[in-house]
Amino acid sequence: MKRLSILILAVLLFGSIALVGAQSRFVVLGHKVHQQVSTGGPGGDIVSEWLKKAGVSSVEWQTLGSNNDIRDKLFREATLSSTDISVGFVLNTSLTPAVKEMFEPLDSFLASAPIEDFQDIFPGLRDAAKFDGKTYAIPFRHATSALHYNEAFFEEKGIKGPPKNIEELLEFIPKLTFTRADGTPVYGFVIPGKGEMYANTVDLARAWDGDFVSMDYKSSANKYGMVKAISTLADLYKKGYYPKAFTSIANNDLNTWMQQGRVAMTISSTGRNTFYNDPKQSLYPGKIKTIPIPASKEIQSKYPVAPAKTEFWCMVIPKNAKNKAQAWDFIRSLSTKDATLKAALNGNGPVRASTYNDASFQKMVPYWKAEKDILDVARVAMPAFDNATQAADLFNEYAQAAIIGNMKVQDAMDRLAEEVERLLP
Amino acid sequence: MNTKKTTKAGGKYLLLALILLWSGAPILMVILSSFKDARFIFEFPPKIFFKPTFENYSYLAETWPEFFSSLWNSTLVTIGSALLTVVVSFFAGYAYSRFHSRRLTMSAFFLLVIRMFPPIIITIPLYPIIRALNLFDKHITLVLFYSAFYVSLGTWLMKSFMDQIPKELEEAAYMDGATMPQILGKIIFPLALHGIMATATFVIIYAWKEYLFAMLFTTTKAKTAPLIIGEMLGSVTGVQWGSLFAAATIQLIPILVYIYFAQNVLIEGATVGSVKG
Amino acid sequence: MKRQSIRSGSRLAYFFVGPVQIVLTLIILVPIIMTLILSFQNYTYGKPASFVGLDNYVRIFADRNFKRALINNIIFVNLVVYGELLLGFGMAVFFKRKMALKKFSIAVVMAPYAVSTVLGALMWRFMLEPDIGMLNGFLRALSFGQLEWTTRPFHTFIVLIFLSIWLNVPFTFLTLYNSLLGVPNDLFEAARVDGASAGQVFRFITLPTIMPAILISLMFRYIFAFRTFDIVWILIQGGPFRSTELLSLYLYRQAFSYFNFGIASAVAWIMVLVTILMGAYYFRVLYKRMFKNEY
Numbered sequence: 001m002k003r004l005s006i007l008i009l010a011v012l013l014f015g016s017i018a019l020v021g022a023q024s025r026f027v028v029l030g031h032k033v034h035q036q037v038s039t040g041g042p043g044g045d046i047v048s049e050w051l052k053k054a055g056v057s058s059v060e061w062q063t064l065g066s067n068n069d070i071r072d073k074l075f076r077e078a079t080l081s082s083t084d085i086s087v088g089f090v091l092n093t094s095l096t097p098a099v100k101e102m103f104e105p106l107d108s109f110l111a112s113a114p115i116e117d118f119q120d121i122f123p124g125l126r127d128a129a130k131f132d133g134k135t136y137a138i139p140f141r142h143a144t145s146a147l148h149y150n151e152a153f154f155e156e157k158g159i160k161g162p163p164k165n166i167e168e169l170l171e172f173i174p175k176l177t178f179t180r181a182d183g184t185p186v187y188g189f190v191i192p193g194k195g196e197m198y199a200n201t202v203d204l205a206r207a208w209d210g211d212f213v214s215m216d217y218k219s220s221a222n223k224y225g226m227v228k229a230i231s232t233l234a235d236l237y238k239k240g241y242y243p244k245a246f247t248s249i250a251n252n253d254l255n256t257w258m259q260q261g262r263v264a265m266t267i268s269s270t271g272r273n274t275f276y277n278d279p280k281q282s283l284y285p286g287k288i289k290t291i292p293i294p295a296s297k298e299i300q301s302k303y304p305v306a307p308a309k310t311e312f313w314c315m316v317i318p319k320n321a322k323n324k325a326q327a328w329d330f331i332r333s334l335s336t337k338d339a340t341l342k343a344a345l346n347g348n349g350p351v352r353a354s355t356y357n358d359a360s361f362q363k364m365v366p367y368w369k370a371e372k373d374i375l376d377v378a379r380v381a382m383p384a385f386d387n388a389t390q391a392a393d394l395f396n397e398y399a400q401a402a403i404i405g406n407m408k409v410q411d412a413m414d415r416l417a418e419e420v421e422r423l424l425p
Numbered sequence: 426m427n428t429k430k431t432t433k434a435g436g437k438y439l440l441l442a443l444i445l446l447w448s449g450a451p452i453l454m455v456i457l458s459s460f461k462d463a464r465f466i467f468e469f470p471p472k473i474f475f476k477p478t479f480e481n482y483s484y485l486a487e488t489w490p491e492f493f494s495s496l497w498n499s500t501l502v503t504i505g506s507a508l509l510t511v512v513v514s515f516f517a518g519y520a521y522s523r524f525h526s527r528r529l530t531m532s533a534f535f536l537l538v539i540r541m542f543p544p545i546i547i548t549i550p551l552y553p554i555i556r557a558l559n560l561f562d563k564h565i566t567l568v569l570f571y572s573a574f575y576v577s578l579g580t581w582l583m584k585s586f587m588d589q590i591p592k593e594l595e596e597a598a599y600m601d602g603a604t605m606p607q608i609l610g611k612i613i614f615p616l617a618l619h620g621i622m623a624t625a626t627f628v629i630i631y632a633w634k635e636y637l638f639a640m641l642f643t644t645t646k647a648k649t650a651p652l653i654i655g656e657m658l659g660s661v662t663g664v665q666w667g668s669l670f671a672a673a674t675i676q677l678i679p680i681l682v683y684i685y686f687a688q689n690v691l692i693e694g695a696t697v698g699s700v701k702g
Numbered sequence: 703m704k705r706q707s708i709r710s711g712s713r714l715a716y717f718f719v720g721p722v723q724i725v726l727t728l729i730i731l732v733p734i735i736m737t738l739i740l741s742f743q744n745y746t747y748g749k750p751a752s753f754v755g756l757d758n759y760v761r762i763f764a765d766r767n768f769k770r771a772l773i774n775n776i777i778f779v780n781l782v783v784y785g786e787l788l789l790g791f792g793m794a795v796f797f798k799r800k801m802a803l804k805k806f807s808i809a810v811v812m813a814p815y816a817v818s819t820v821l822g823a824l825m826w827r828f829m830l831e832p833d834i835g836m837l838n839g840f841l842r843a844l845s846f847g848q849l850e851w852t853t854r855p856f857h858t859f860i861v862l863i864f865l866s867i868w869l870n871v872p873f874t875f876l877t878l879y880n881s882l883l884g885v886p887n888d889l890f891e892a893a894r895v896d897g898a899s900a901g902q903v904f905r906f907i908t909l910p911t912i913m914p915a916i917l918i919s920l921m922f923r924y925i926f927a928f929r930t931f932d933i934v935w936i937l938i939q940g941g942p943f944r945s946t947e948l949l950s951l952y953l954y955r956q957a958f959s960y961f962n963f964g965i966a967s968a969v970a971w972i973m974v975l976v977t978i979l980m981g982a983y984y985f986r987v988l989y990k991r992m993f994k995n996e997y
Contacts, residue, residue: 031659031661032656032660033661060645062644063656064640064656064659065657065658066655066659069659072641073641080553097748098746098748098749098961099748102748143661183469183470183834184469184834185833185834194938194939194941195939244833244852245831245852247853247938247941247942248827248937248938248941252658252663252664255663255664260468262833262834271662274662274663275662275663278663280463281463281464281665283464347662387960389959389960390959393944393959396939397944398943400943401942401943404853404942406943437799438801440796441801444793444811445807445810447868448811448813449810449813450829451814452813452814452822454825455821455825470839471836513722513725514722516721517718517719517721519718520714520715520716520718520719524714529719530989530993533993534985534989536722536723537921537985538974538978539726539731539734540922540925541928541973542730542734542970542974543929543950543953545954545957545958546953546957546966546967546970547730549737549740549957549963549967550733550740554733573725573726574730576725576726578918578922582877582915582918585915585918585992586884588914588992589881605714619884620880622880623877623880626812626876627873627876633816634818651818654821655820669821673818673821676818677813677816681809681810681813681816682809684809684816685809688804688805688808691880
């Protein structure tokens with residue numbers, strides 16, 4: 001027994017010596033896109049500027065393929081006694097109240113080494129990373145929903161688009177559901193039904209200012225906006241204007257559908273415009289246009305454009321990180337007006353209002369005005385709470401059943417709202 | 426007489442064609458798609474004859490250069506796991522085949538039962554342990570895990586294949602004064618080759634494709650190919666299907682080549698001739 | 703001769719078997735014990751662990767999602783494993799015959815197992831697409847109904863079973879094929895000389911010889927198929943409306959979506975118990991066939 005404990009001790013000692021020796025690394029965990037927009041492209045390398053200032057030889061980017069993987073690893077690391085990771089990029093939807101225990105509150109950093117013009121960052125993004133009034137994350141890259149439509153189909157069907165309000169959009173759908181000459185069916189309007197369906201459906205519900213869970217934590221699935229959205233889809237499905245495949249389509253699949261010309265209108269993040277119009281991948285390059293989601297006539301006085309959902313990647317510092325001051329410096333450096341602009345020119349979705357006023361950015365992103373208008377009123381799909389993922393899974397269950405017609409829409413939404421109510425704080 | 430033979434042969438090859446079609450059609454689509462212009466990969470109806478292009482491959486090399494280094498990591502880990510598993514299973518399988526006791530039997534079933542536990546849950550306590558032991562981001566860690574996961578199957582397979590080798594051969598060798606290493610090397614090993622091939626194949630396929638443990642326990646130096654493919658699938662700017670299929674094809678071909686050549690060790694009725702005379 | 707090898711060889715046996723047992727114990731058993739403890743706790747990120755006794759287990763059995771997943775799993779596993787066995791066995795016997803292109807064909811047959819599960823599933827999803835997929839086009843041409851696997855749970859289930867079989871038949875095939883190769887040809891010849899029919903040869907020579915391989919592949923496929931996750935997740939994430947959720951998805955959700963590590967551990971242990979129960983019969987058969995006779 002004694003020999004065993006000595007052996008274990010020796011192993012741990014060597015292990016920790018190795019860890020100590022590795023202290024001069026600066027490790028960032030995130031998605032490949034964060035590395036790409038920070039280190040390459042027309043805007044230049046914003047990380048190398050920081051490296052020189054901070055006297056760090058290089059940044060070690062640890063990238064993973066999905067937010068789920070990143071969150072999994074980041075949370076596991078953050079609960080160890082100490083971690084190599086200095087900065088983590090994670091989606092706002094992963095930030096639940098549990099992060100208070102895992103990530104460093106940033107208010108003291110914000111006070112001593114403030115981020116340049118913090119108020120310039122869109123309020124919907126800035127405030128979503130707050131818990132108990134404290135800031136835990138700094139937004140870096142947003143993905144905000146807009147309406148994309150295929151101009152070629154509109155022309156073909158003789159429709160004068162784009163739709164000015166949601167009612168018009170709904171009228172267009174049957175006219176835009178048809179079969180192409182080569183036999184491929186085209187649907188007027190499709191949103192994903194697999195994965196985080198609540199987020200995609202909220203996009204539609206926001207045309208009536210609807211919600212799944214409102215910002216003040218009220219279960220809203222059975223309220224007007226969401227019910228209207230689900231009923232619309234259920235109705236379309238019944239009449240054959242909505243694809244049966246919707247339960248197996250996730251965001252990336254819908255993107256392919258758009259490129260393949262299998263859908264006339266869809267809601268996805270603004271940045272997809274580039275992807276849909278890519279001549280190397282799309283059968284309709286240059287034909288896909290992006291506008292804010294048209295609001296319902298009923299709310300247009302308050303919201304000229306629908307308060308779409310926004311999602312964003314943000315930067316956090318694990319509580320057990322070794323060099324938090326340096327980590328904050330990194331975050332700060334990536335958040336300056338200049339860095340944000342450069343990253344935007346590299347293809348990032350900028351979180352600052354001022355970036356949208358920059359001429360070079362406007363030139364690169366033809367739909368910049370639409371994006372800015374949306375961001376002014378956008379809010380997150382659902383506020384953060386501990387059982388958020390369970391609520392999301394419940395949504396899939398009931399919404400799919402309602403749309404397919406297995407349950408009556410109001411029934412399904414009532415039951416959904418009730419079950420979600422129990423999960424809310 | 427001749428027509429009966431030809432119809433039999435015809436029937437056999439028809440069945441073969443059906444089997445190949447059923448097994449290979451989606452694989453063929455993956456491979457063909459990698460040579461298609463990205464815009465037409467998902468077109469309907471899909472074309473089997475088209476003008477091939479290497480665009481996707483060059484795009485892959487351009488945008489995901491780390492894919493190729495990850496293939497090397499995958500190779501190291503896979504070969505390491507295969508060797509370790511085969512060696513350990515060979516000896517353990519022999520022991521279970523030739524020696525018997527209550528304790529040995531229980532330990533054999535222990536091997537079986539321990540595999541019933543879903544690996545993803547044991548990652549929860551394992552993660553801090555691997556971290557503490559500084560086994561993070563190392564090829565050897567994955568080799569140890571993958572082998573640990575497949576020695577059970579390997580041992581049972583080896584035992585069952587070795588059971589088919591008649592004990593008379595070893596007994597005769599004993600009487601001739603052969604040592605254990607000689608028996609294992611000259612008698613058991615050649616006759617158990619198909620068992621070794623089966624074990625090795627299963628480990629190789631598993632190690633080559635495995636995602637969860639590779640994702641959790643590597644970061645940069647030991648990153649394996651499935652992780653890169655996962656990153657390609659998880660692109661937030663839009664999945665580039667062309668290069669994805671190119672990567673998948675590159676990842677698939679070595680395994681198929683291995684399986685093709687590994688069959689050379691499969692000699693039919695391997696024990697024939699060794700018992701006679 | 704036998705007695706001598708047992709007495710003098712048993713130490714050798716432990717030496718041969720020892721490394722396996724030690725490695726497995728350290729790498730797998732120790733964490734498993736830790737999860738057993740975890741299963742009696744309430745543990746999630748951001749809060750210290752607290753002991754809750756059997757509470758997790760009670761909550762799990764009260765969860766309708768768990769009950770549904772459990773039933774789905776049991777049905778799924780049995781259909782898949784026996785389907786694979788039949789097909790794998792058929793193919794193994796088939797490939798024993800002489801034929802041209804045998805090595806190439808076997809490589810193709812193994813390809814579904816070798817291809818990345820994600821890509822295989824994606825390709826099938828494309829072919830099975832309700833509107834433009836080839837399969838439904840084919841069915842339409844034959845005036846059969848459509849396979850509405852995206853909206854009708856029963857159809858979804860069929861597709862999942864089919865896909866699982868497609869992906870995993872090579873495992874059973876390779877095991878049985880290799881085992882068939884080990885059947886000594888002289889036994890066949892002797893039997894034929896004695897005038898045995900093909901059926902008798904099969905029943906009394908082939909089958910008994912490869913029975914261990916059949917049992918092993920059955921047992922391991924039971925274990926692996928019980929944990930099927932990828933294809934269900936990729937195709938439809940347990941939909942439509944969570945009707946085809948399997949235990950592994952339920953487990954994944956508890957562990958890595960909801961971070962209920964205590965509950966997830968409990969689910970894992972329940973899965974182990976169910977697997978043991980389902981496999982109990984085969985344990986006995988395996989024991990009798992491969993171990994008992996040898997004493």
